[in-house]
Amino acid sequence: MAEPRPTRRALIALPLVFAAGPALAARAKVVTVLGDSITAGYGLPAAAALPAQLQLALRKLGVDALVRAAGVSGDTTAGGLSRVDFSVRKDTDLTVVALGANDLLQGQDPRRTRANLDGIIRKLQARRIGVVLAGIMAPVEIGGGYARDFNAVFPALARAHRVPLYPNLLDGVARQRALNQPDGIHPNAQGARIIAARLAPTVAKALAARG
Secondary structure: OOOOOOOHHHHHHHHHHHHHHHHHOOOOEEEEEEEOHHHHOOOOOHHHOHHHHHHHHHHHOOOOEEEEEEEOOOOOHHHHHHHHHHHOOOOOOEEEEEOOHHHHHHOOOHHHHHHHHHHHHHHHHHOOOEEEEEOOOOOHHHOHHHHHHHHHHHHHHHHHHOOOEEOOOOOOOOOOHHHEOOOOOOEOHHHHHHHHHHHHHHHHHHHHHHO
């Protein structure tokens, strides 16, 4: 017995079914890195900068994520607070807040840094966007009291807002000549890969917690 031939209506519908396939697939999570020159990839091509390297590091962990760069060279926490609403797009699932290095270089009052970061986190949470807070460690050479007060800002905010903390963005890279550009401040390509690899598990865990 011959199989029934598909009707004209069924033939028309087939392209619609196949076209809908990608739309039905799970959307990749969107991670935005809100930061300064370190996350902007100062001195590096985009493919070697921290956001691109973080996307690769997450992929190695089995996490399908699109990582967007939202770093501005020279930005302070005040600058981040002023632009967070338009720098972090509405489809963002998670924002890595990586600001504070320029506050430190300028010797800004840690209380001001804390207030600005607090404002950034509140704005993101009000939009139901997850946050990972990345800290910056002040060296004791700049003054023990100042370093202590500055370094205390990040864990205090993480506790207050119940967000994951990555204690030191430059962990394993700071003061390592082979991992930094000639200025001794900005990571080179190898340094950016190390930062991304170390940061990725914290980001992956935060994304998983959001479901």
